[in-house]
Amino acid sequence: MFNLTLIGIGTGNPDHVTMQARRAIAAADLILIPHKGDEKSDLADLRTSIVAEVCPDGAPRIALFDLPVRDPSIPYIDRVNRWHDKIAAIWADTIAAHTNGDGANVALLVWGDPSLYDSTLRIAARLTPAPTIKVIPGITAIQALTASHAITLNGLANAVTVTTGRRIRDHGWPEGAETVVVMLDGECSFTTLDDADQIDIWWGAFLGMENELIAAGRLDQVADQIIATRAQGRADHGWIMDIYLMRRRA
Missing domain, CATH: 3.40.1010.10 (Tetrapyrrole methylase, N-terminal domain)
Incomplete structure (x- = not known):
């Protein structure tokens, strides 16, 4: 034993x-x-x-x-x-x-x-x-993400849904959710959401490390930037660990 x-x-x-x-x-x-x-x-x-x-x-x-x-x-x-x-x-x-x-x-x-x-x-x-x-x-990566962006995890008196890229891709935005944290997403599944102009995103990779990468903004305006930054980070290091938080606009 x-x-x-x-x-x-x-x-x-x-x-x-x-x-x-x-x-x-x-x-x-x-x-x-x-x-x-x-x-x-x-x-x-x-x-x-x-x-x-x-x-x-x-x-x-x-x-x-x-x-x-x-x-x-x-x-x-x-x-x-x-x-x-x-x-x-x-x-x-x-x-x-x-x-x-x-x-x-x-x-x-x-x-x-x-x-x-x-x-x-x-x-x-x-x-x-x-x-x-x-x-x-x-x-956790969630704590590191919110710290790097200096944001709160949840909206006022609202809940948070933590899910995976696979579920976002297969099932869309979780029903009734205001804030969604997405982990294990190797395919940038935020691109499958059809109302990106109503969603804000905070993204980060290599969080807390010297080579940290972050981006934030309205999803329809920063999605391409995140995709390009993620691809470059993976090319530079041979691997990438990233996470993002999305929140519907009030």
């Missing part, structure tokens, strides 16, 4: 790592870090640099692992579930190779917060035997 700590580390800025997270990193015997290929190697490098900053003496041990590729030929939910099964198996093999399992403190550094559109907890639930799981909360 081992202990598994999922540590939220914010959106890439080492200053986002809380004191609680730093203590959890320092207490780990082993930290698992996913490696997503050469073009995304700086994602692993950022995690490694955070560990090095927190633990300048060289502990804990770091184990890199390769993420499997999703099968695009099968339906989305089944595709993701199979992908999670494969990742859990890789975790188990990596942990067994680097610890004796009994009482070891294993940790993963999670972008943002482990509770918000992240699958680390779902993957951890697949491990057998089940480890003791602890979660350290982290600054």
